[in-house]
Amino acid sequence: SKIRFLCLDCVSNSSILYVRVIRLSRVLSMSRKVSLAVISCILTSFVSLRQRILSAVQKNATRGDPRSVIRAIDQFCSQKEWAMNVGNEKGCILDSVVSEVNPATVLELGTYCGYSTVRIASLLPPYAKFITLEFNPDFAAVARQVIAWAGLEDKVKIKPCLVEGASSDWIPKIKEQFGIKTFDLVFLDHWKEHYLSDTKLMEECGLLRKGSVLLADNVICPGAPDYVEYVRSSPRYKSHYFRSHLEYTKAEENLWYLGIIE
Numbered sequence: 001s002k003i004r005f006l007c008l009d010c011v012s013n014s015s016i017l018y019v020r021v022i023r024l025s026r027v028l029s030m031s032r033k034v035s036l037a038v039i040s041c042i043l044t045s046f047v048s049l050r051q052r053i054l055s056a057v058q059k060n061a062t063r064g065d066p067r068s069v070i071r072a073i074d075q076f077c078s079q080k081e082w083a084m085n086v087g088n089e090k091g092c093i094l095d096s097v098v099s100e101v102n103p104a105t106v107l108e109l110g111t112y113c114g115y116s117t118v119r120i121a122s123l124l125p126p127y128a129k130f131i132t133l134e135f136n137p138d139f140a141a142v143a144r145q146v147i148a149w150a151g152l153e154d155k156v157k158i159k160p161c162l163v164e165g166a167s168s169d170w171i172p173k174i175k176e177q178f179g180i181k182t183f184d185l186v187f188l189d190h191w192k193e194h195y196l197s198d199t200k201l202m203e204e205c206g207l208l209r210k211g212s213v214l215l216a217d218n219v220i221c222p223g224a225p226d227y228v229e230y231v232r233s234s235p236r237y238k239s240h241y242f243r244s245h246l247e248y249t250k251a252e253e254n255l256w257y258l259g260i261i262e
């Protein structure tokens with residue numbers, strides 16, 4: 001409990017960290033190296049994964065270079081800690097869909113730390129409108145910093161519009177609030193139980209048109225069986241399946257690429 005107290009103290013004022021290390025080493029009769037290691041272990045548990053991802057970006061990526069931001073996150077998540085970004089393998093599929101569709105309007109459901117947002121935004125034409133929805137304010141705050149580090153606003157003149165709130169609340173308001181008629185591309189990557197209800201909601205709100213493309217991540221792992229059943233059995237959808245792996249693992253996974261027909 002002494003270590004915990006001292007560490008909490010350090011968290012509140014990192015400039016006195018070194019002093020605390022010395023004091024801790026005296027209290028516990030440990031070498032400074034050992035006390036520093038103990039402190040850093042405990043500190044790590046107080047700093048969230050999203051903050052560690054942000055630090056990896058700030059440490060290893062070049063400001064204004066979106067691809068270096070992607071690389072820094074992939075490196076961190078494949079070598080150090082797993083995180084729920086779409087990852088590089090499926091990210092390449094995402095890139096190719098974005099390049100093929102060349103969308104003027106894009107909706108992303110689930111921003112997390114902004115990894116896929118940076119991937120998508122860096123490939124969009126300057127006139128594109130891109131909305132990304134995230135209901136967790138802590139994730140949204142980190143995503144804003146990651147997006148800013150990638151320099152997307154200045155460099156490609158696309159400001160991915162990060163909207164905080166739940167998809168079911170925002171989807172009905174998108175037309176009115178953002179002056180968007182329909183989406184050319186929707187990337188579904190939020191909680192899997194919302195895929196089907198949000199797809200139906202987008203249909204009801206007239207946000208999908210003939211030719212709109214929906215790309216849904218993680219439909220097998222963790223899985224969105226009701227969504228897969230719906231698009232597979234609906235004559236409105238033509239579906240294409242990409243075989244891939246769950247981000248940063250070898251677990252089998254796939255995305256579905258869906259064009260709406262007539």
Ligand SMILES: C[S@@+](CC[C@H](N)C(=O)[O-])C[C@H]1O[C@@H](n2cnc3c(N)ncnc32)[C@H](O)[C@@H]1O
Pocket residue numbers: 084085086087109110111112113114115116117133134135136139165166167168189190191194
């Ligand atoms: C898998 S992560 C997104 C990963 C991100 N697309 C990437 O590849 O970098 C899913 C995110 O969706 C958010 N989320 C889940 N359900 C949501 C909802 N109904 N509305 C808005 N955000 C949601 C979660 O907070 C989480 O940050």
Ligand SMILES: [Mg+2]
Pocket residue numbers: 084085086189217218
């Ligand atoms: Mg995902």
